Amino acid sequence: MPKMKTHSGAKKRLSFTGTGKIRRARAFHQHNFRHKSTRQNRQLRKTGLVGPTEEPRMKRLMPYGE
Secondary structure, three states: OOOOOOOHHHHHHOEEOOOOOEEEEOOOOOOOOOOOOHHHHHHHOOEEEOOOOOHHHHHHHOOOOO
C-alpha cells in the first residue's frame, strides 16, 4: 500500500495546535480594507479554528498532522 499524500493546498493553509485542532487564517483579510472598520481588521488578523463539521474533511487532507 503506497503512502498517503498530503494535500499541497491544505499544507500551505492549515496547521495543527498542540491538542490536535486545526488552525486556519480568517477570511476577508486580503484587500478592500477601506470600508472595513479598524476593529474588524484587527480581529481578522487572528487565526481561527476549523469548525467541528469541517474538521474530519480537513484531517483527511492532512493525514500526517504536519
